[in-house]
Amino acid sequence: MMRIGFLPSDFNPMLLMLGEAEDFRALGGVLRGFARHPDDTRLDRLGFCAATATRVVLTGSDGPPGLQSEPDGSYIWRIDPARATGFAAQVDTLADPGRVAGSEMLACSTEDEIPVKLSRGEYTDDFLLAAG
Numbered sequence: 300m301m302r303i304g305f306l307p308s309d310f311n312p313m314l315l316m317l318g319e320a321e322d323f324r325a326l327g328g329v330l331r332g333f334a335r336h337p338d339d340t341r342l343d344r345l346g347f348c349a350a351t352a353t354r355v356v357l358t359g360s361d362g363p364p365g366l367q368s369e370p371d372g373s374y375i376w377r378i379d380p381a382r383a384t385g386f387a388a389q390v391d392t393l394a395d396p397g398r399v400a401g402s403e404m405l406a407c408s409t410e411d412e413i414p415v416k417l418s419r420g421e422y423t424d425d426f427l428l429a430a431g
Contacts, residue, residue, distance in 0.1 A: 302318070303315070309394045313414045314413055317419075324394040326347070333357060341357075357376045363410025365411075378407065402417060
C-alpha cells in the first residue's frame with residue numbers, strides 16, 4: 300500500500316509518497332488516465348493507498364501549477380495532461396521490478412509549489428508518523 304504524508308520544513312517541505320513497485324505501477328496508471336481525462340481525483344482514497352490523514356486532490360483546474368496547501372489543511376495538486384504524462388514516465392522508473400530502491404521528484408518548477416517526492420525502499424514508515 301502506498302503511504303502519503305506531508306513533511307513540513309522551513310526550507311524543504313514536501314509531500315512524501317512511499318510505496319512498492321505495484322503501488323507505483325498503479326500511480327503511473329492514474330496519471331496516464333488523468334492525462335486523458337483530467338477529472339479531479341482524491342489520491343489518498345485510491346484503492347492502492349493506505350488510509351491517511353493527508354488529503355490530496357489531483358486536478359486540472361485553473362490556478363498555479365504544482366502542489367499547493369489549502370486553508371483546510373488539504374493539498375491540491377494542479378497539473379496539465381502533458382505534465383501528467385511526463386510524471387507517469389518518472390513514476391514508471393520506480394515500478395521497474397529490477398529496481399530495489401530509488402526516488403523521483405515530481406515538481407512543476409514554480410516558486411510557491413511543494414514538491415512531491417516518490418520513494419521506494421529509501422525511507423521507513425516512521426518518516427510519516429508525524430505527518431498528516
